[in-house]
Amino acid sequence: xxxxxxxxxxxxxxxxxxxxxxxxxxxxxxxxxxxxxxxxxxxxxxxxxxxxxxxxxxxxxxxxxxxxxxxxxxxxxxxxxxxxxxxxxxxxxxxxxxxxxxxxxxxxxxxxxxxxxxxxxxxxxxxxxxxxxxxxxxxxxxxxxxxxxxxxxxxxxxxxxxxxxxxxxxxxxxxxxxxxxxxxxxxxxxxxxxxxxxxxxxxxxxxxxxxxxxxxxxxxxxxxxxxxxxxxxxxxxxxxxxxxxxxxxxxxxxxxxxxxxxxxxxxxxxxxxxxxxxxxxxxxxxxxxxxxxxxxxxxxxxxxxxxxxxxxxxxxxxxxxxxxxxxxxxxxxxxxxxxxxxxxxxxxxxxxxxxxxx
Ligand code: AMP
Ligand code: MG
Numbered sequence: 243x244x245x246x247x248x249x250x251x252x253x254x255x256x257x258x259x260x261x262x263x264x265x266x267x268x269x270x271x272x273x274x275x276x277x278x279x280x281x282x283x284x285x286x287x288x289x290x291x292x293x294x295x296x297x298x299x300x301x302x303x304x305x306x307x308x309x310x311x312x313x314x315x316x317x318x319x320x321x322x323x324x325x326x327x328x329x330x331x332x333x334x335x336x337x338x339x340x341x342x343x344x345x346x347x348x349x350x351x352x353x354x355x356x357x358x359x360x361x362x363x364x365x366x367x368x369x370x371x372x373x374x375x376x377x378x379x380x381x382x383x384x385x386x387x388x389x390x391x392x393x394x395x396x397x398x399x400x401x402x403x404x405x406x407x408x409x410x411x412x413x414x415x416x417x418x419x420x421x422x423x424x425x426x427x428x429x430x431x432x433x434x435x436x437x438x439x440x441x442x443x444x445x446x447x448x449x450x451x452x453x454x455x456x457x458x459x460x461x462x463x464x465x466x467x468x469x470x471x472x473x474x475x476x477x478x479x480x481x482x483x484x485x486x487x488x489x490x491x492x493x494x495x496x497x498x499x500x501x502x503x504x505x506x507x508x509x510x511x512x513x514x515x516x517x518x519x520x521x522x523x524x525x526x527x528x529x530x531x532x533x534x535x536x537x538x539x540x541x542x543x544x545x546x547x548x549x550x551x552x553x554x555x556x557x558x559x560x561x562x563x564x565x566x567x568x569x570x571x572x573x574x575x576x577x578x579x580x581x582x583x584x585x586x587x588x589x590x591x592x593x594x595x596x597x598x599x600x
Contacts, residue, residue, distance in 0.1 A: 244406050248398070249414040254370065262411045263377025271295060273387045273401050274374050275415020276310070276366040278339045278423050278441050279394040279546065280401050281384030282409065283310065283374070286320070289351035292383050296353065298408050300390045305473045306356040307385040308341050308424070309363045312375035320361050320381060322347045328429050330450060337367035339424040339441025343472075354383045356473060360430050370415050386423060393480050393546040393553075393581065396421050400550060421543035422573045426472060428457075436460050437472035439573040441542075460572070462579030480546070480581035482553035482560065489582040491564040497523055500561050507559050514559035515552050522563055528555070532563075538571045545574055549581065 245265075247258040262272045269291040272283050282299060284291035286309045296303055309320055314332060317324060321344035328342055346361040355361050363381075366372065375382050386394040387401055395401050398414035405412060425440035427447065436444060436456045448454050459475040481487065490500050500516060504527060507514040515528035519535045530548050533540030552560050562578055565571050 244409055245411045246402060246406070247411065247413045249416065252416075254414065258413060259370065259373040259377045262374050262413055263379070265410050266291075266374070266378035266382060267380065269294075270410035271298060272374065272382075272411040272413065273395075273405055273409050274371055274384075274413045275398075275418065276368045276371045276384075277419045278366070279396050279418050279421065280387040280398075280415070281310065281366075281371070281382075282387040282405070283382040283384035285378065286310075286354055286381040286383035287349060287351065288380075289353055292351065292353045295383065295385065298405075299385065299388070301385060302390070302473075303353070304356045305385075306358055306362065307354055307383045308426075309350070309354060309361060310371065310375055310382045310384050311363055311365050312372045313365075316375075316381045317344075317363055320347055320350055320363055321345060325429055327434065327451065331427070331429075331447075332365070334450065335442055335446075336365040337372065338365070339367070339420055340364060340447075341424040341426045341440075343426060343428040343430055343437070345430055358473075360428075362426060364424055368415065368419075370413060374413070391479060391481055392483060393549045394423060396543075396546050400547070417543070417547070419543070420539075420570075421545055421547075422570065422577060425573070428471060431471070435471070438474065439576050441570065441573070443569045444572060445569060456572075460576060461567075462576035480549070480577050481583060482549055482581070485553045485557050485560045487549070487560045487562055487578070487582040489562050489564055489578050492566055496563065500524060500563070501526060503559075503561055512558040513556075514561055515555065515557045516561050516563075517548055517552060518563040519565065528552075528557065535565055538565060538569055538574060541565060542570045542574050545577060 266285050284295050341362045341364040343360050343362045350361050388395050396418040401412050420441040423440050425442040426438040428435045434451050434454050439460050504514050516524050517530050532544050
């Protein structure tokens with residue numbers, strides 16, 4: 243049985259954080275809102291509880307989870323020798339969508355870090371999440387709440403639809419404010435490196451760390467093979483269950499290419515819908531708008547819910563428009579490329595469209 247805490251007139255029932263916090267302390271699994279996406283949390287210091295998250299999600303055991311904290315003190319519990327840059331970044335970006343990969347301390351059980359000697363930590367910028375961690379009186383290990391491989395969850399309704407009956411508690415936090423996950427920044431290997439682009443942009447981080455590097459896999463092309471610095475890179479992710487995503491990278495002639503593909507699919511007796519920006523002149527068939535190219539934050543916020551909406555509609559193909567990689571655009575493109583699940587093409591022609599053809 244799953245206990246649902248629903249908001250009424252914008253407020254959660256009294257005692258929500260207390261009861262959910264106790265659930266965490268007793269080894270339970272709680273789905274809760276953060277500013278990025280919904281998380282599926284358990285006591286980060288309880289190995290059995292964390293293992294349950296992997297079982298429920300069907301998450302590969304070698305993919306570590308992020309530990310969510312409500313204080314800097316909890317970081318000391320989890321990590322050893324936090325570098326000076328780590329402290330500066332916490333000061334500047336916490337609470338917020340920045341995850342720091344640090345050297346792991348002895349208290350962190352192996353399932354959390356998938357056996358790595360590093361641990362990733364962040365402080366979410368969400369009142370419900372913070373009071374949950376406070377009430378639980380323990381750091382909370384929480385990957386994104388979706389079943390492994392699917393688009394992340396950004397609303398209470400999606401969480402209930404996917405997880406009712408599978409977890410102990412689901413807490414309503416309305417629509418996620420940022421809509422894509424946190425930026426994962428590795429501080430353990432000499433040069434700071436973005437392993438996954440997210441809510442804090444590379445531009446923001448470069449103001450503090452001009453030498454910052456972006457790991458090649460962070461672009462989202464290819465499913466990373468071999469020993470990945472961030473195991474999540476290896477797995478297909480963010481993919482709708484029914485629909486296939488075909489991604490059209492931002493370029494001149496985009497509309498014609500997308501419409502031609504739509505016609506080809508329609509002729510073959512299958513269905514396709516468009517997922518495009520407000521500026522794109524396509525008015526054929528089903529068109530879902532992500533928002534304006536001028537406001538990539540809005541596109542990020544709507545990305546996962548739009549993919550889920552189209553998937554639920556049962557269309558065979560989602561023809562998705564790519565956007566520029568400035569700011570949070572890089573995180574959006576990482577998610578879109580991975581949901582299309584295709585390698586970078588060998589020729590420029592291949593780059594136009596990733597995802598398999600019908
Ligand atoms: P998710 O929980 O679904 O947002 O995924 C968390 C992401 O953080 C995955 O891509 C993980 O591989 C990555 N991650 C978590 N812990 C570490 C770590 N210690 N080192 C590198 N990457 C990590
Ligand atoms: Mg995830």
